[in-house]
Amino acid sequence: MSYSIAIDGPAGAGKSTIAKLIAKKKGFIYVDTGAMYRAIALFLIEKGISADEQDKISSAVGEANVTISYENGEQIVWLNGRNVNGLIRTEEVSRMTSQSSVNKDVREKLVELQRELAKKENVVMDGRDIGTCVLPDANVKVYLTASSHVRAIRRSEELKAKGEPCELDVIEKDIIDRDYRDMHRDISPLRQAEDAVLLDSSDMTIDEVADAIINMCK
Numbered sequence: 078m079s080y081s082i083a084i085d086g087p088a089g090a091g092k093s094t095i096a097k098l099i100a101k102k103k104g105f106i107y108v109d110t111g112a113m114y115r116a117i118a119l120f121l122i123e124k125g126i127s128a129d130e131q132d133k134i135s136s137a138v139g140e141a142n143v144t145i146s147y148e149n150g151e152q153i154v155w156l157n158g159r160n161v162n163g164l165i166r167t168e169e170v171s172r173m174t175s176q177s178s179v180n181k182d183v184r185e186k187l188v189e190l191q192r193e194l195a196k197k198e199n200v201v202m203d204g205r206d207i208g209t210c211v212l213p214d215a216n217v218k219v220y221l222t223a224s225s226h227v228r229a230i231r232r233s234e235e236l237k238a239k240g241e242p243c244e245l246d247v248i249e250k251d252i253i254d255r256d257y258r259d260m261h262r263d264i265s266p267l268r269q270a271e272d273a274v275l276l277d278s279s280d281m282t283i284d285e286v287a288d289a290i291i292n293m294c295k
């Protein structure tokens with residue numbers, strides 16, 4: 078039986094940094110499910126489909142083949158045979174992802190792929206619905222959060238490091254809007270699973286959070 082650690086929480090709580098670190102320390106595979114939703118959003122943007130065209134999204138999603146592979150521990154997302162890692166982190170894709178991920182057909186397709194991965198490998202999987210929907214029997218479940226202000230500061234530092242212009246209050250507003258959409262959608266809204274441990278990373282270092290989760294595995 079494979080072992081699974083599910084980490085859910087809002088954007089910018091530090092899920093991916095922490096999940097990657099835990100995966101490295103435990104020799105598990107890190108599965109970034111947000112990147113899969115982002116690849117689908119990129120596909121829709123490139124097809125000229127807008128977020129409010131839910132019927133078109135449902136029929137187009139069958140043409141999007143998303144797979145993942147690993148290179149030096151990094152997850153690579155392939156969209157119809159093309160490595161899209163460098164294209165899915167823009168603000169435009171973030172906004173589209175938050176809207177296209179409410180679509181039932183998009184979710185069904187990706188949840189199936191995520192469950193298949195967790196069946197084959199020991200995984201640290203992060204997302205919004207891992208503990209509540211994708212892996213309800215995960216061995217360890219964590220709901221990782223931080224204040225929207227701390228999350229906006231983290232995001233703006235990431236963007237600055239990439240040389241992208243940004244304004245803190247715009248980023249914070251975007252984060253609050255995205256949280257609202259993620260938490261209030263009909264299918265698999267973001268929420269803490271009943272058996273998940275709540276961790277607030279606002280005043281914790283990355284290592285402190287990672288160690289706390291690794292201790293839960295013992």
Ligand code: DC
Binds near residue numbers: 178204
């Ligand atoms: O974790 P992220 O910021 O890369 O996620 C991008 C968007 O994808 C986010 O707005 C919500 C959506 N998402 C989701 O609905 N379910 C997941 N398991 C992961 C991400």
